[in-house]
Amino acid sequence: MRTTRFAAAACAIALAFGAVNYEAEGKLWWAHVQYLASDQLQGRDTGSEGYRKAAAYVAGKFKEDGLDPAGTDGYYQPVKFEVCQIVDDKSTAALVNSDGAVEALKMGDDIVASLNPDTSRDLEAPAVFVGYGLDVPEKNYNDLDGVDLKGKIAVYLSGIPAGMPGPLAAHSQSLKERWDPLREAGAIGTIRLSNPHSMDLPWQRIALARFNPHMTFAEPGLRPANGLQLSMAMNPASTDKLLAGTGHTLDDLVKLADKHAPLPHFDLNRMVRVHIEMNQHEVEAPNVAAVLRGTDPKLEREYVVMSAHLDHLGVGKPINGDSIYNGAMDNASGVASELEIARLLHEEQTSLRRSILFVAVTGEEKGLLGSQYFAAHPTVPAGSMVADINLDMFLPLYPLHYLMTIGLNESTLGDKIRAVASREGVEVQDDKMPERNLFIRSDQYSFVKEGVPALMFGFGSLPGSREEKVFEQWIQTRYHAPSDDVNQPVDLAAAAKFNDVMLHLLVDVANDNARPAWKHDSFFARFASGR
Ligand SMILES: [Zn+2]
Numbered sequence: 132m133r134t135t136r137f138a139a140a141a142c143a144i145a146l147a148f149g150a151v152n153y154e155a156e157g158k159l160w161w162a163h164v165q166y167l168a169s170d171q172l173q174g175r176d177t178g179s180e181g182y183r184k185a186a187a188y189v190a191g192k193f194k195e196d197g198l199d200p201a202g203t204d205g206y207y208q209p210v211k212f213e214v215c216q217i218v219d220d221k222s223t224a225a226l227v228n229s230d231g232a233v234e235a236l237k238m239g240d241d242i243v244a245s246l247n248p249d250t251s252r253d254l255e256a257p258a259v260f261v262g263y264g265l266d267v268p269e270k271n272y273n274d275l276d277g278v279d280l281k282g283k284i285a286v287y288l289s290g291i292p293a294g295m296p297g298p299l300a301a302h303s304q305s306l307k308e309r310w311d312p313l314r315e316a317g318a319i320g321t322i323r324l325s326n327p328h329s330m331d332l333p334w335q336r337i338a339l340a341r342f343n344p345h346m347t348f349a350e351p352g353l354r355p356a357n358g359l360q361l362s363m364a365m366n367p368a369s370t371d372k373l374l375a376g377t378g379h380t381l382d383d384l385v386k387l388a389d390k391h392a393p394l395p396h397f398d399l400n401r402m403v404r405v406h407i408e409m410n411q412h413e414v415e416a417p418n419v420a421a422v423l424r425g426t427d428p429k430l431e432r433e434y435v436v437m438s439a440h441l442d443h444l445g446v447g448k449p450i451n452g453d454s455i456y457n458g459a460m461d462n463a464s465g466v467a468s469e470l471e472i473a474r475l476l477h478e479e480q481t482s483l484r485r486s487i488l489f490v491a492v493t494g495e496e497k498g499l500l501g502s503q504y505f506a507a508h509p510t511v512p513a514g515s516m517v518a519d520i521n522l523d524m525f526l527p528l529y530p531l532h533y534l535m536t537i538g539l540n541e542s543t544l545g546d547k548i549r550a551v552a553s554r555e556g557v558e559v560q561d562d563k564m565p566e567r568n569l570f571i572r573s574d575q576y577s578f579v580k581e582g583v584p585a586l587m588f589g590f591g592s593l594p595g596s597r598e599e600k601v602f603e604q605w606i607q608t609r610y611h612a613p614s615d616d617v618n619q620p621v622d623l624a625a626a627a628k629f630n631d632v633m634l635h636l637l638v639d640v641a642n643d644n645a646r647p648a649w650k651h652d653s654f655f656a657r658f659a660s661g662r
Contacts, residue, residue, distance in 0.1 A: 151631055156471065157623025160630060163192075163467035165617050167441075168459035175458060176445025177346060177494045177501075178212060178414025185441050185466075189419045189491045192470045196477040198421035201488060201510050207417035210493060210504045211349035215246035217341060218408040224363075226372060226401040227255065233404070234372060239338040241369040242322075244362065246345040246409050251360035255404040256319060258284040260377070262394035263292055264321070266312035267303045269654070270295055273312075278396055281317035284361060284403050286373065288324045288384050293391040297565030298541060299654045305571045306498065307355040320361025322403070326385050327367040331567065331606060334366045339448040340611065346497035348504070349413050355498065361405055376400035416442070416493040418501045420510055423476060425641060427484035434488040434511050435641045436583070437472065437633075438502060438574050439465030439522040440495030444611060453613035460605075460615050464626070465522030466491050471627075472634045485517065485641040492574055495523070502574035506581040518544055518640050518647040519578035519585035520633065526590050527626035528605060529598045533591030534632065535560045537569045541653040542584035544640065551635045555628070560591040582659035584647040588633075590625070 166172070166188060173181035190206035202208040222244070224236040236242050244250070262274040264287025272292060275285075291300040302308055313321065325334075332340075347354045356362070365373060370381040377397055387394055419441065425431035443458025457463075469489050476487070488511060494500030509516060534557050539545040552559045562569060570576060575585035592598035609615040640647060649656035 151627070153624040153627040153631070156627035156630065160467050160471045160626050161621070161623050163470050164459055164463045167463035167466060168457040168617050170455050170457065174445040174456040175441060175443045177416045177442045177497055178214065179445055181445070182416055182442055182493065186417050186419050186491070189441060189466060189470065193419070193421035193473060193489065196473040198423050198473060198489060201420040201422040202417065203510055204417075206419050206421055208420055208505060208510055209415050209417045210501055211413060211415050212346045212494060212497070212500065213248050213349045214344045214346050214412050214414055215248060215250065216344040216410045217244060217246060218410065219342060221408040223406045225404045227404050228401055236369070236372070239341060240366065241372070242363050242365050243337055243341040244405070244407060245364070246407070247347050247354070247356060247359055247362070248411065249357060249359055250362070250407055250409065251405070252408070253406050254320070254361055255402055256282060256284050258286050258322065258373070258399040258403050260286045260379070260395070260397050260399060262396055263287055263290050264309060264313070265292070265303050267295065267299065269299070274396065275312055275316050278316070280313065283318055284320045284322055285313050285318045286322045286324060286399065288326060288388055288394060289329070290326055290388040291391055291565075292393065296654065297562055298538070298570050300565065301568040301571040302654065304568055305576070310356045310359055314358050320359060321363070322373070323364045324370050324381065324384070325364065325367050326388050328385065328389060329567070332611060333607070334368065336612065337364065338366070339450070342448050343444055346494060346500060348500065353504070353507075373399060373401070416501070418493055418505050419491040420505070421473070421489045423473065423483065423487040423489070425483045425486040430484040431486050432512070432515055433485045433517045433646065434515050435485050435637060436488045436490060436516050436519040436578065437469055437522070437637060438490045438492055438519055438578070439469050440493070440501065440574055441466050441491040442493050442496055442501070444496055450613050455616075456611070456613050457616035459617050459619065460526055460609070461524040461611065462495070462522070464525065464527070468522050468626070468630045468633060471630050472637065475634055481638060483638065483641040487637060487641060488516065495574055499574055499577050502577035506577040506583070516578065516583050519575050519583050520637060520640070521573055521575035521585060521587045522633065523573040523587060525588050525629060526602060526605060527622050527629055528590065528601050528620070529622055529625065531557055531590060531625045531628045531632070533558050533560050533593070535563060535589045535591035537562050537587040537589070538575065538579075538585055540650065541655055542647055542649045543645070544584050544586050544647050547639055547643075547647070548586060548636055551639055552632055554635070555632050557632060558591075563591070579655050580658055584649055590629070
């Protein structure tokens with residue numbers, strides 16, 4: 132007899148964790164990761180043949196698991212993208228003094244450019260340092276106040292001023308929220324200065340990533356940053372070249388930013404001159420969507436979304452001789468979890484009141500593009516998506532005792548995950564690294580902006596623990612590197628346990644009488660008005 136994990140399967144509300152063989156289930160989960168992150172799929176870059184194979188695999192599994200197609204073309208929802216790729220050796224940048232003296236900047240070593248169809252091929256403009264570069268009306272905070280930005284490049288230091296809650300800070304730092312007020316103030320571009328204390332990646336890896344193609348929507352009306360003629364990031368080690376003659380150094384600014392203290396605003400002494408050559412073309416890649424129908428005559432028209440991005444970075448510059456960025460944890464792992472959860476729901480014939488909408492999205496690594504498209508053009512009626520449970524790089528590198536939950540205090544979904552996790556003996560932790568902006572860095576954010584309450588997860592740990600070090604080490608060495616592949620140590624049983632917790636969360640949300648709701652004091656509740 133097959134064991135069922137739902138000890139009280141007949142009772143829709145109180146589901147208990149049944150006997151589950153996590154070792155065996157972990158292997159099934161890993162098999163999906165092994166295929167999706169295999170060299171054969173070439174890193175699943177959006178628009179590539181490898182991505183198409185991955186999409187076909189996911190659609191095939193959805194079908195096997197009895198899910199109905201929920202795309203616009205079977206299981207697919209095709210999305211068109213405009214690709215911009217730098218011709219690095221023909222692109223140049225320099226700083227120009229008022230006396231005409233020119234100091235060349237080296238692409239990669241000093242700066243990297245992020246491209247879009249509005250990127251200016253030739254540009255020379257004055258620059259102004261605008262602190263954190265944020266305009267947050269709800270906190271009466273505006274770095275642009277009284278600053279003349281007309282025709283200028285806004286230079287800012289990444290960071291958060293004091294008194295800014297994590298989610299609000301994260302939202303304010305998204306490309307669109309940051310760029311909109313700058314454009315309105317007349318700015319033509321941005322240069323981001325990084326605080327070396329809060330960088331995810333060593334500069335060397337950021338420099339290598341400049342060769343990756345940049346993408347945005349083919350349809351101009353959908354693009355988040357129209358009019359952005361220059362978008363650059365500067366190596367902390369080179370930043371004082373830009374600040375020369377202003378009386379400020381990066382070190383001084385970082386000391387203030389580390390304390391979340393106010394930053395000065397000042398004109399830079401040197402003009403920024405840039406020549407960019409880039410290649411442009413259009414590609415298409417699908418989101419993959421499938422639905423498991425609910426059984427409640429009314430609630431089946433509401434959808435609990437489970438999302439995970441299927442794309443990764445493709446083939447790039449080699450690191451240690453390996454040029455395939457396989458993206459095993461980022462995010463073959465999340466898609467594999469979706470597939471496992473769909474399989475388990477199918478095999479256990481779990482009865483659900485609401486419908487579950489499984490979406491494997493494209494273009495996440497290019498700026499959450501696939502999810503943004505899906506959330507704005509859902510294949511189900513607008514307003515019928517009641518929650519998004521997003522799975523992205525949850526990192527099962529050690530046993531699951533702590534579950535870090537992004538968005539925990541924003542909606543009633545936070546109460547749900549607390550209840551579900553405690554039944555499994557897992558302690559829920561709040562976002563421990565708000566400065567990493569995780570709430571806006573994965574696909575849940577696309578749903579949040581459409582008013583849909585959402586959560587995202589990662590394996591948690593205690594401060595100073597071995598697990599915390601394992602996590603930090605992973606980010607430093609494997610995150611967005613070719614070594615995030617299938618030859619790394621992963622705790623398969625822990626991944627299966629995570630899937631089990633997610634499965635129960637999904638079932639609880641699908642079967643609850645109440646639709647998930649934003650907390651009244653959540654900043655993000657505003658996006659739900661009018662739904
Ligand atoms: Zn990623």
